[in-house]
Amino acid sequence: MSRNWARLPERGSPLALWLIRSIALYLGRPAARLLLYPITLYFLIAAGDARRSSRRYLRRALGREPGWPQLFRHIHWFSATILDRVYFLTGRLDHFQIEIVGGQAILDQLRSGRGCILLGSHLGSFEALRAVGASLPDFPIKILMNVEHNRALTRLFEALNPELARAIIPIGRPETLLAVQESVSRGCLIGALGDRVAQDDKTVRCQFFGRETAFPIGPILLAALMECPVVLCFGLYRGGNRYDVHFEKLAEKIALEPRRRQEQLGVWVQRYADRLEHYARLAPYNWFNFYDYWSEDAP
Amino acid sequence: MQPLSPFELEVARLLVDTLHLEDVKPEEIAPEEPLFGEGLGLDSIDALELALAISKTYGFQLRSDDKENRRVFASLRALSQHIQQQRVL
Numbered sequence: 001m002s003r004n005w006a007r008l009p010e011r012g013s014p015l016a017l018w019l020i021r022s023i024a025l026y027l028g029r030p031a032a033r034l035l036l037y038p039i040t041l042y043f044l045i046a047a048g049d050a051r052r053s054s055r056r057y058l059r060r061a062l063g064r065e066p067g068w069p070q071l072f073r074h075i076h077w078f079s080a081t082i083l084d085r086v087y088f089l090t091g092r093l094d095h096f097q098i099e100i101v102g103g104q105a106i107l108d109q110l111r112s113g114r115g116c117i118l119l120g121s122h123l124g125s126f127e128a129l130r131a132v133g134a135s136l137p138d139f140p141i142k143i144l145m146n147v148e149h150n151r152a153l154t155r156l157f158e159a160l161n162p163e164l165a166r167a168i169i170p171i172g173r174p175e176t177l178l179a180v181q182e183s184v185s186r187g188c189l190i191g192a193l194g195d196r197v198a199q200d201d202k203t204v205r206c207q208f209f210g211r212e213t214a215f216p217i218g219p220i221l222l223a224a225l226m227e228c229p230v231v232l233c234f235g236l237y238r239g240g241n242r243y244d245v246h247f248e249k250l251a252e253k254i255a256l257e258p259r260r261r262q263e264q265l266g267v268w269v270q271r272y273a274d275r276l277e278h279y280a281r282l283a284p285y286n287w288f289n290f291y292d293y294w295s296e297d298a299p
Numbered sequence: 300m301q302p303l304s305p306f307e308l309e310v311a312r313l314l315v316d317t318l319h320l321e322d323v324k325p326e327e328i329a330p331e332e333p334l335f336g337e338g339l340g341l342d343s344i345d346a347l348e349l350a351l352a353i354s355k356t357y358g359f360q361l362r363s364d365d366k367e368n369r370r371v372f373a374s375l376r377a378l379s380q381h382i383q384q385q386r387v388l
Contacts, residue, residue: 171343172343173343174334174335174341174343174346174368174372175343175346175361175363175365175368175372176343176346176363177343177344177346177347178346178347178350178361178362178363178368179363179364180347181347181363182362182363200340200342202342202344218344221344222344222347225344225347225348225351226347258319261319
């Protein structure tokens with residue numbers, strides 16, 4: 001996939017963040033949700049690039065040409081989850097009706113005392129995972145994040161939940177993943193998102209909605225090196241105040257042979273891409289990668 | 300530039316083999332050049348993989364909270380010195 005997501009408005013200005021946060025917390029969810037309609041309309045008209053990528057994606061996910069109502073809904077659901085992120089991060093979970101699907105996968109993992117990679121995506125809301133964490137007595141999690149590319153999100157975490165902000169492990173320094181390995185050996189879950197390629201990421205080409213694009217191999221390679229399982233996690237928005245959080249074991253162990261390493265990594269990343277596509281079909285308006293995902297504009 | 304010492308060459312081979320750096324020859328790694336970012340251009344996954352290989356080969360763990368890490372990972376020379384001081388195998 002292309003790397004141009006790093007230029008997207010989701011990185012957000014401090015002003016926009018302050019605005020979202022103030023509206024969410026002082027106005028309350030029902031009133032704030034009314035504001036989403038004009039905001040969505042504004043972005044639908046003004047954000048041409050996002051609209052074009054939405055159309056391209058929806059064409060594949062819905063299997064037909066999307067009209068204005070579908071495009072509107074796509075951006076509306078995106079803005080709704082951004083708003084809800086504020087509530088998830090500040091622990092206001094009573095707003096939501098959350099259904100957990102396949103929760104046994106994560107319970108088994110926690111009971112085993114071994115850590116794992118909790119592999120998510122920009123499909124839906126990874127923050128909905130907070131609700132699962134809050135319902136369990138102990139839910140040790142750290143989140144691997146490319147802080148350079150997610151300054152806005154990191155700032156939001158810091159502003160809303162400093163404790164959670166400390167759970168973020170910034171990718172980039174040589175010793176970063178040594179810390180991750182030590183956490184995993186203590187039974188910690190390591191959250192990572194596997195659907196966006198950052199600068200300098202190693203990638204592999206995968207089929208996604210019938211067309212090839214690049215996915216990062218980082219999370220899978222990390223699990224292979226740490227010899228830990230990979231559990232998938234998708235927090236899908238279902239409209240209103242409903243979220244479904246799906247868990248699914250992707251791999252108990254990722255074994256790589258030195259000679260066939262690249263090929264074997266490719267097989268695992270393709271399995272992730274397949275599951276991502278499956279859930280994207282299940283909840284098509286949850287796809288929040290509003291950029292040229294298949295690099296179709298590239299020369 | 301000073302040539303690689305025999306031990307630096309050994310570490311350079313370990314590095315090239317572990318990380319499958321196909322277009323890098325061990326004896327051509329500049330000992331004072333940065334390994335990460337610029338220079339050899341390794342990333343944090345490479346660092347983990349290298350740390351695992353070092354622990355297997357030399358019998359000690361590189362730890363994330365070691366204040367020396369910045370220095371240890373700075374170059375082949377610094378890394379080799381650190382291994383020589385810490386190795387138990």
